[in-house]
Amino acid sequence: MEFTILPVTPYQQNCSLVWDAHGRAALIDPGGEAERLLAEVARRGLTLEKLLLTHGHLDHVGAAAELRDALRIPIIGPQRDEAFWLDSLPQQAELFGFPPAEALVPDQWLEDGDRVDVGAIHFDVLHCPGHTPGHVVFYAPEARLAFVGDVLFKGSIGRTDFPRGNHAALLAAIREKLLPLGDDVRFVPGHGAMSTFGHERRANPFVGMASEEDSA
Numbered sequence: 001m002e003f004t005i006l007p008v009t010p011y012q013q014n015c016s017l018v019w020d021a022h023g024r025a026a027l028i029d030p031g032g033e034a035e036r037l038l039a040e041v042a043r044r045g046l047t048l049e050k051l052l053l054t055h056g057h058l059d060h061v062g063a064a065a066e067l068r069d070a071l072r073i074p075i076i077g078p079q080r081d082e083a084f085w086l087d088s089l090p091q092q093a094e095l096f097g098f099p100p101a102e103a104l105v106p107d108q109w110l111e112d113g114d115r116v117d118v119g120a121i122h123f124d125v126l127h128c129p130g131h132t133p134g135h136v137v138f139y140a141p142e143a144r145l146a147f148v149g150d151v152l153f154k155g156s157i158g159r160t161d162f163p164r165g166n167h168a169a170l171l172a173a174i175r176e177k178l179l180p181l182g183d184d185v186r187f188v189p190g191h192g193a194m195s196t197f198g199h200e201r202r203a204n205p206f207v208g209m210a211s212e213e214d215s216a
Contacts, residue, residue: 001121001143005017006040008033009098011059016147016188019046024119026050027067028138029190032098034063034070050118053077054149055135056085058092060190064144065104074107076116079127082134084164110136126177130170131158139181146187146197152178154195157206172183175209 003018012190017040019025025046030037041048048071051064055078063087064075085092086104089099093101110116116138123138131150135158150158152174160167178187183198201208 001140002147003029003144003188004040005194008036009059009062009180012191013059014188014190014192017041017044017046018118018121019044020119020121022119023047024027024049024121026052026121028052029054029060029149029187030063031059032062034066037063037067038070040059042069043114045163050116052077052123052138052147053082053115054137054147054151054190055132056082057132057150058089058096058102060149061086061089061104062098062101065102068107069090075104076108077106077110077125077138078132078136079111079129079134080109081129081183082132084134085132107186110111112136125172128170128173128177130160130166130168132162133164133166137178139153139185144185146178146181148158148178148183148187148189151189152200152204153189153191154193154200154205155204157204158190171207 006015008015013031015030016028023046025048089101110125114125116123126137128137128151137148179197179201185197
């Protein structure tokens, strides 16, 4: 499995392009700049097969419908509770100054424990609510790599002050579903630099060992 991170939109959201040895590819969280994303796919000689969404915030899905319509490929994810946010894309676009957007319905909703294949790449689906209710994480066990959207960042965690956010649920998802995957697992967050679950377990003030000591 190979991948590259393509920050898009003024929010610099990390859209990830992933592909297998045969050039079968997917975009994870195509938040905008569809032409630029397609140019990168073409430059690498890849065949884009799927669009994977971690959650329904506009800066993570803004180019999904345009890419689906242009290429006739499916949008996969997030979990069904994310319809709350996908239905509100027109309002999100107006609020945040993005180009007009229509409500979006994915071709396939995901549930915790599902598996998504992109060519020879296998992703386990982890439902990790808190930042948003239907947020999912895509974890590739063979590559020891996770795409976590806005659940966890290097040194921080996702916001929970949006409608239907839940701080306790977010912390539980990180501590019970992500960190147990292993200290060596690298992750691509929705914004900013990559890290490992081990580094966050040791150093992240919100979910790491220091936070556990403070609450003891």
